[in-house]
Amino acid sequence: MSAPHVPKFAVRPGTTQAEWSKSDQYHNSFLLPLDEALEFALKNTEKNGIPAINVSASQGAFLNLLVKTMSAKRILEVGTLGAYSSIWMAKALPEDGELISLEVNPKHAKVSTENIAHAGLSSKARIVLGPALDTFPTLSPSPPFDLVFIDADKDNNGPYFQHARKLVRSGGVIIVDNVVRNGRVADERENTTDVQGVRNLLQIVKEDKGVDATTVATVGDKGYDGFMYIFVKEGI
Numbered sequence: 001m002s003a004p005h006v007p008k009f010a011v012r013p014g015t016t017q018a019e020w021s022k023s024d025q026y027h028n029s030f031l032l033p034l035d036e037a038l039e040f041a042l043k044n045t046e047k048n049g050i051p052a053i054n055v056s057a058s059q060g061a062f063l064n065l066l067v068k069t070m071s072a073k074r075i076l077e078v079g080t081l082g083a084y085s086s087i088w089m090a091k092a093l094p095e096d097g098e099l100i101s102l103e104v105n106p107k108h109a110k111v112s113t114e115n116i117a118h119a120g121l122s123s124k125a126r127i128v129l130g131p132a133l134d135t136f137p138t139l140s141p142s143p144p145f146d147l148v149f150i151d152a153d154k155d156n157n158g159p160y161f162q163h164a165r166k167l168v169r170s171g172g173v174i175i176v177d178n179v180v181r182n183g184r185v186a187d188e189r190e191n192t193t194d195v196q197g198v199r200n201l202l203q204i205v206k207e208d209k210g211v212d213a214t215t216v217a218t219v220g221d222k223g224y225d226g227f228m229y230i231f232v233k234e235g236i
């Protein structure tokens with residue numbers, strides 16, 4: 001049997017989380033100017049005892065650039081927390097753009113409303129309170145959404161994707177966060193409901209002939225994880 005392939009640029013053994021955070025901070029120091037509204041959102045979220053399970057700054061910036069690249073006007077988010085990712089995306093919307101974020105936790109919704117107001121984005125971004133499986137059917141499909149960002153309870157990733165599919169235009173994009181989970185999704189010894197939720201999503205996306213998708217694994221301030229980028233094909 002031949003020896004296993006060892007990539008030339010394998011992870012440096014012993015690289016710590018602090019070093020990956022430092023790596024993010026290094027890049028961000030060149031690319032991401034400090035934004036008072038985003039910093040306020042993080043601090044106000046923490047002050048209210050809400051866990052810091054938001055996207056990292058570089059991931060938020062990626063979403064912001066995607067909104068600009070697509071000239072997106074209508075965005076749906078599933079899972080608001082303190083509206084950190086909502087603010088990153090809404091900042092990139094044109095004046096007549098709209099972001100709707102679905103959130104189940106009233107405290108998260110209240111703090112997010114404050115953070116959105118502080119960012120001067122109340123005219124573009126709003127929160128719909130309730131379990132997303134209940135609130136999805138209340139959303140108007142017209143005009144269709146350009147972009148959906150799914151980042152809530154991972155167990156429901158599959159159903160959220162199926163709802164999102166009905167609301168996104170051809171040529172639109174669905175991003176699902178946290179689909180790598182430190183490699184646990186691919187580890188057959190793992191069977192937690194969050195991992196099962198991602199596996200269910202993978203199977204559903206595989207069987208959906210109307211989309212093209214890939215998983216991009218990431219490492220940085222939030223450890224090892226990744227997102228799925230799903231493109232809704234045109235003319236199908």
Ligand SMILES: C[S@@+](CC[C@H](N)C(=O)[O-])C[C@H]1O[C@@H](n2cnc3c(N)ncnc32)[C@H](O)[C@@H]1O
Pocket residue numbers: 053054055078079080081082083084085086102103104105108130131132133151152153
């Ligand atoms: C990872 S956090 C969202 C982080 C946020 N997108 C960010 O990056 O700033 C997940 C959020 O989903 C919410 N959530 C969990 N289950 C939900 C459900 N069934 N419906 C709607 N929201 C839910 C949680 O309360 C939490 O605020």
Ligand SMILES: [Mg+2]
Pocket residue numbers: 053054055151177178
């Ligand atoms: Mg996330």
